[in-house]
Amino acid sequence: xxxxxxxxxxxxxxxxxxxxxAMDLSAExxxxxxxxxxxxxxxxxxxxxxxxWWPTKGAVILEALGELxxxxxxxxxxxxxxxxxxxxxxAVLDFLASPRTGSAYLGLIAETQHDEALARDLVEQLIKPRxxxxxDRLRSAQRQGQLSPEADLELIVELLYGPIYYRRLLHLGPHxxxxxxxxxxHVLSQWR
Amino acid sequence: xxxxxxxxxxxxxxxxxxxxxAMDLSAExxxxxxxxxxxxxxxxxxxxxxxxWWPTKGAVILEALGELxxxxxxxxxxxxxxxxxxxxxxAVLDFLASPRTGSAYLGLIAETQHDEALARDLVEQLIKPRxxxxxDRLRSAQRQGQLSPEADLELIVELLYGPIYYRRLLHLGPHxxxxxxxxxxHVLSQWR
Amino acid sequence: xxxxxxxxxxxxxxxxxxxxxAMDLSAExxxxxxxxxxxxxxxxxxxxxxxxWWPTKGAVILEALGELxxxxxxxxxxxxxxxxxxxxxxAVLDFLASPRTGSAYLGLIAETQHDEALARDLVEQLIKPRxxxxxDRLRSAQRQGQLSPEADLELIVELLYGPIYYRRLLHLGPHxxxxxxxxxxHVLSQWR
Amino acid sequence: xxxxxxxxxxxxxxxxxxxxxAMDLSAExxxxxxxxxxxxxxxxxxxxxxxxWWPTKGAVILEALGELxxxxxxxxxxxxxxxxxxxxxxAVLDFLASPRTGSAYLGLIAETQHDEALARDLVEQLIKPRxxxxxDRLRSAQRQGQLSPEADLELIVELLYGPIYYRRLLHLGPHxxxxxxxxxxHVLSQWR
DNA sequence: TCTTAATCGAGACGGTACGTCAGGTCTTCAA
DNA sequence: TTGAAGACCTGACGTACCGTCTCGATTAAGA
Numbered sequence: 056x057x058x059x060x061x062x063x064x065x066x067x068x069x070x071x072x073x074x075x076x077a078m079d080l081s082a083e084x085x086x087x088x089x090x091x092x093x094x095x096x097x098x099x100x101x102x103x104x105x106x107x108w109w110p111t112k113g114a115v116i117l118e119a120l121g122e123l124x125x126x127x128x129x130x131x132x133x134x135x136x137x138x139x140x141x142x143x144x145x146a147v148l149d150f151l152a153s154p155r156t157g158s159a160y161l162g163l164i165a166e167t168q169h170d171e172a173l174a175r176d177l178v179e180q181l182i183k184p185r186x187x188x189x190x191d192r193l194r195s196a197q198r199q200g201q202l203s204p205e206a207d208l209e210l211i212v213e214l215l216y217g218p219i220y221y222r223r224l225l226h227l228g229p230h231x232x233x234x235x236x237x238x239x240x241h242v243l244s245q246w247r
Numbered sequence: 248x249x250x251x252x253x254x255x256x257x258x259x260x261x262x263x264x265x266x267x268x269a270m271d272l273s274a275e276x277x278x279x280x281x282x283x284x285x286x287x288x289x290x291x292x293x294x295x296x297x298x299x300w301w302p303t304k305g306a307v308i309l310e311a312l313g314e315l316x317x318x319x320x321x322x323x324x325x326x327x328x329x330x331x332x333x334x335x336x337x338a339v340l341d342f343l344a345s346p347r348t349g350s351a352y353l354g355l356i357a358e359t360q361h362d363e364a365l366a367r368d369l370v371e372q373l374i375k376p377r378x379x380x381x382x383d384r385l386r387s388a389q390r391q392g393q394l395s396p397e398a399d400l401e402l403i404v405e406l407l408y409g410p411i412y413y414r415r416l417l418h419l420g421p422h423x424x425x426x427x428x429x430x431x432x433h434v435l436s437q438w439r
Numbered sequence: 440x441x442x443x444x445x446x447x448x449x450x451x452x453x454x455x456x457x458x459x460x461a462m463d464l465s466a467e468x469x470x471x472x473x474x475x476x477x478x479x480x481x482x483x484x485x486x487x488x489x490x491x492w493w494p495t496k497g498a499v500i501l502e503a504l505g506e507l508x509x510x511x512x513x514x515x516x517x518x519x520x521x522x523x524x525x526x527x528x529x530a531v532l533d534f535l536a537s538p539r540t541g542s543a544y545l546g547l548i549a550e551t552q553h554d555e556a557l558a559r560d561l562v563e564q565l566i567k568p569r570x571x572x573x574x575d576r577l578r579s580a581q582r583q584g585q586l587s588p589e590a591d592l593e594l595i596v597e598l599l600y601g602p603i604y605y606r607r608l609l610h611l612g613p614h615x616x617x618x619x620x621x622x623x624x625h626v627l628s629q630w631r
Numbered sequence: 632x633x634x635x636x637x638x639x640x641x642x643x644x645x646x647x648x649x650x651x652x653a654m655d656l657s658a659e660x661x662x663x664x665x666x667x668x669x670x671x672x673x674x675x676x677x678x679x680x681x682x683x684w685w686p687t688k689g690a691v692i693l694e695a696l697g698e699l700x701x702x703x704x705x706x707x708x709x710x711x712x713x714x715x716x717x718x719x720x721x722a723v724l725d726f727l728a729s730p731r732t733g734s735a736y737l738g739l740i741a742e743t744q745h746d747e748a749l750a751r752d753l754v755e756q757l758i759k760p761r762x763x764x765x766x767d768r769l770r771s772a773q774r775q776g777q778l779s780p781e782a783d784l785e786l787i788v789e790l791l792y793g794p795i796y797y798r799r800l801l802h803l804g805p806h807x808x809x810x811x812x813x814x815x816x817h818v819l820s821q822w823r
Numbered sequence: 824t825c826t827t828a829a830t831c832g833a834g835a836c837g838g839t840a841c842g843t844c845a846g847g848t849c850t851t852c853a854a
Numbered sequence: 855t856t857g858a859a860g861a862c863c864t865g866a867c868g869t870a871c872c873g874t875c876t877c878g879a880t881t882a883a884g885a
Contacts, residue, residue, distance in 0.1 A: 063834060087362070095837095102838090103837080103838085103870090104837075166279070169278055210429060210430065221408060221413065226367075245433060257856085283846070293857065296856085447849075447850045448860095472745060483863090487844090491862090545744045550663070597797060598794060601798075604793065604797045618786075640883080668871055676832075677833055
């Protein structure tokens with residue numbers, strides 16, 4: 056069996072240092088004020104090493120966020136749909152509100168507005184997997200009879216997450232727990 | 248009574264040329280690739296003249312968008328709430344999808360994620376007035392009995408516009424008319 | 440009469456600061472270790488300002504050297520050709536040996552070996568004028584009968600300066616006064 | 632008695648490929664635009680292999696030139712000093728004018744202006760041996776009575792080669808045969 | 824003939840400097 | 855007093871090479 060003839064492999068130490076530096080800087084000064092130059096300096100790495108593995112600073116942040124998002128926004132399945140939705144939307148809210156992840160994530164979304172390649176990667180790597188998980192949970196609820204078989208699952212997802220992003224992006228302040236519960240109740244009302 | 252005889256006041260010609268150039272460039276290359284330098288060149292104006300009247304390129308775009316948004320997203324009041332919501336949300340969708348306004352608007356929102364002053368201006372000048380108009384229309388529908396007095400108007404606004412922004416920002420494609428109608432129906436269902 | 444409509448003019452202060460910084464750095468670390476970046480930093484000037492007015496660091500050094508060379512290697516005319524040649528060749532020797540000018544000049548000549556444009560400028564601005572002055576002095580000596588009318592003036596110039604450059608470039612050590620005088624005597628011997 | 636285990640394992644194939652690549656690239660793009668990176672790529676060799684055997688690219692070129700110079704500028708001894716000088720100086724002229732060797736040699740001399748170690752090697756390996764050969768030939772001419780015993784041989788060497796280098800370095804064009812003959816005649820005139 | 828250690832290709836790495844671009848400030852001159 | 859022109863300092867961009875450094879893979883002794 057053929058192996059790549061190989062040579063020196065990617066330095067895992069540098070790799071992690073870069074992701075950490077990117078998130079740190081993003082938390083400190085906000086995504087828009089992060090530069091590749093600063094990430095390199097903070098990570099003790101040369102700019103070339105960053106450009107060797109990522110095309111733009113956005114791609115670095117995307118990878119760093121990917122790791123964090125996975126653990127930060129797991130979708131529980133306790134059997135109680137409403138409770139699980141409350142847990143999960145609250146986690147999303149925290150993720151968006153946290154100075155560490157929120158600024159980076161929003162900045163990243165901003166960047167995708169004028170970087171098609173980054174947009175594609177964001178959707179494929181971050182958005183779609185998470186939407187799929189949510190759809191799975193809703194489908195499971197349908198099977199358990201907590202949700203009508205006619206429920207428009209896609210619409211439910213939009214109705215749940217749309218308002219959360221909306222308030223955050225337009226600087227309207229995050230939902231309180233009460234508002235979040237009201238939101239969930241209303242969205243599910245028709246199909247419970 | 249004497250007026251100061253001298254004093255060329257602000258040149259309205261330059262003012263308009265700058266706003267037009269800003270929107271043109273934004274349409275052509277996307278908000279993120281627009282520079283004050285390019286706006287100045289396109290408008291036949293010196294950079295100084297731009298910086299004299301606006302603090303950042305975002306502020307220029309904000310003013311330019313303000314004019315367009317006002318005319319592009321009027322909220323009709325025909326007496327039929329559902330029809331009016333369909334008209335208006337479709338207009339918002341168009342505004343967000345149009346290459347001329349959508350890219351500029353999204354880019355602007357992006358910029359506000361790391362520019363507090365701009366965020367404030369965006370909210371005060373663009374968002375709040377439009378939200379207020381929507382609330383007014385809903386209140387009027389309440390008075391006419393098309394909407395229950397217990398309806399949570401703020402929640403309705405979030406549920407209507409949140410998903411529209413959400414799909415646009417996360418590159419999930421715009422709503423079709425059908426989906427839009429389904430969205431409106433679902434949002435109003437409880438309180439009709 | 441039309442003047443250029445103009446705008447802010449070139450800053451003479453920056454201009455001189457750049458030339459001085461270039462010569463200082465060249466003296467300190469040798470031509471080859473001078474960078475545009477360092478010149479800019481030393482002169483308290485942006486790189487852009489250097490690139491606005493000169494194409495390469497070589498061009499900066501050339502201009503700086505031009506000023507110095509003019510005053511450092513004047514060709515006297517006391518009426519005594521041999522005495523004048525001794526004075527002038529000694530001055531050239533000093534110019535080539537001085538840490539301030541020699542390193543820069545030699546480095547510049549080096550650079551012209553792979554920069555045609557710079558080579559042209561060097562020849563036109565530095566070499567030819569100085570050769571012309573030497574030829575003038577020799578012609579004047581011919582008129583005064585100190586040199587035969589058949590003397591090959593061009594050859595004399597080559598024979599005088601060639602060896603001086605040769606020893607310097609090939610690191611063979613500078614001429615002593617005695618060797619310099621022997622050189623001059625031999626070169627003139629045939630046509631005195 | 633122990634011998635150093637050493638084991639001469641240097642790859643002669645790589646060695647020659649590097650020297651050839653260095654000269655080729657120097658001919659193609661000029662010494663100053665040659666990089667170790669490019670030599671390695673052209674020679675199909677890793678950079679490490681070059682740095683293992685030479686300290687700088689100048690050292691590579693020096694070795695490559697050394698081989699060529701030896702064969703290209705032999706000093707004949709036909710018994711006729713003037714004829715031999717004409718032959719040899721013409722060969723030197725060709726060596727300096729050839730795109731293959733001239734650019735590399737001049738670039739190398741240039742480099743020695745800010746690399747002392749390289750300067751030492753250049754003088755020891757290239758210059759001095761060749762000067763010694765010339766001195767030998769002149770001494771032989773003295774013994775045969777073609778040159779006065781008082782002749783200043785060192786001065787003669789400087790006077791012959793100085794002008795050739797001088798014209799080449801300062802981009803004044805090479806000597807024609809006539810000028811070269813005139814140069815030789817004049818240099819020898821006093822001591823024939 | 825089989826180790827075994829130097830050398831090889833490949834190329835990642837931390838760096839320095841490159842030459843360019845845009846930002847935002849400042850100066851000059853014309854209207 | 856504005857405005858157009860554009861020079862200026864700043865700082866980041868993305869690239870090219872530098873010289874150092876691991877990696878297996880190759881190879882030519884000497885045991």
